[in-house]
Structure formats: structure tokens, C-alpha cells
Amino acid sequence: MANVPSPFRSWNGVEAWQFVDGVRLHAIGGEQILLCRVTYEPGKQVPDHDHEHTEQVMAIVDGEVEVTIGDEKKTLRAGDVCVMNRGVEHELYSPGGVTFFEALAPVPLDHVPDREEDLVLGPEGGARHVER
Numbered sequence: 521m522a523n524v525p526s527p528f529r530s531w532n533g534v535e536a537w538q539f540v541d542g543v544r545l546h547a548i549g550g551e552q553i554l555l556c557r558v559t560y561e562p563g564k565q566v567p568d569h570d571h572e573h574t575e576q577v578m579a580i581v582d583g584e585v586e587v588t589i590g591d592e593k594k595t596l597r598a599g600d601v602c603v604m605n606r607g608v609e610h611e612l613y614s615p616g617g618v619t620f621f622e623a624l625a626p627v628p629l630d631h632v633p634d635r636e637e638d639l640v641l642g643p644e645g646g647a648r649h650v651e652r
Contacts (some may be wrong), residue, residue, distance in 0.1 A: 524543065529638070535580070536559065537633035537634075542564030543560050543564055543566060545557070545558045547633055548639075549627045549638060550589050550640050551641060551644050552626060552627065554624045554625070554632065555621065556623075556624070556631060557620075558621070558622055562616050562617040563615060565614070568613045569608050570606075570608055570609045571604070571606055571607070572604055574625065574652075575625055576622055577602070577604075577620075578603075578620050579600075579620060579621050580596045580599065581620055581645075582619040583616055584596060585613065586615070587611075626650050627646070628652055629649050629652075635641055
């Protein structure tokens with residue numbers, strides 16, 4: 521088992537990757553799912569978009585974020601959760617800053633900062649990952 525990567529990682533001391541202006545994330549993923557810790561600086565947003573192949577689940581840890589999913593808009597705070605099914609338009613805006621965890625499946629490679637460090641691959645080698 522000398523060539524098998526360790527299933528353990530740490531985000532401690534690792535600078536978060538800037539996904540878009542003012543939005544940073546840490547990521548860890550396997551064959552089928554990606555987990556990200558995401559932070560928005562105050563006043564930052566990710567504009568309207570969808571994930572053609574990926575479903576996304578969010579859990580707010582700190583702060584608040586205005587989330588629009590389809591035609592429904594809601595302000596989420598610590599303890600709130602939401603689901604963006606694949607192909608559904610959504611956007612996020614945080615007036616005061618927010619931290620949340622998101623899980624995405626299958627793994628969207630555009631959310632993976634470093635494919636060598638942030639993925640723990642099994643025998644499939646990431647064959648089910650998607651580009652977006």
C-alpha cells in the first residue's frame with residue numbers, strides 16, 4: 521500500500537483558494553463527492569449560474585447569505601441548509617460575510633484548487649468527476 525494516498529488532510533495553515541473575487545474555499549474530495557469550506561467577504565457574490573451535472577448542498581456556519589434558487593430567495597444564517605439540484609439556476613450574495621460548508625456530487629473539478637492535494641482517489645481514479 522505504499523502508493524495509496526493518505527485519506528487524511530488538513531486545511532490548517534493552508535491558504536484558501538480564491539474561487540471568484542472575495543470568495544475563497546478549501547476543498548477535499550474523493551471519487552464521488554467534494555466537500556468545501558467557503559467564505560465570502562462582505563458585499564461579495566457569485567452571480568446566477570447552474571451546475572449541469574452536479575448537485576450542491578450547503579450548510580451555513582457563520583454570518584448570512586442571500587440565496588436565490590430558481591424563483592425563490594431566502595436569507596440563510598448559521599444552522600440553515602439548502603439544496604441546489606443539478607441544472608437549477610442559483611446565485612449567492614453576502615452583505616456582511618458568510619462561512620458555509622458545501623457538498624457537491626459528482627465532483628466538479630472547477631471547485632478543486634489542487635487536484636493532487638485536494639482529491640483522495642480510489643481505484644476509479646476520478647472517472648466520474650465532471651469539469652463543471
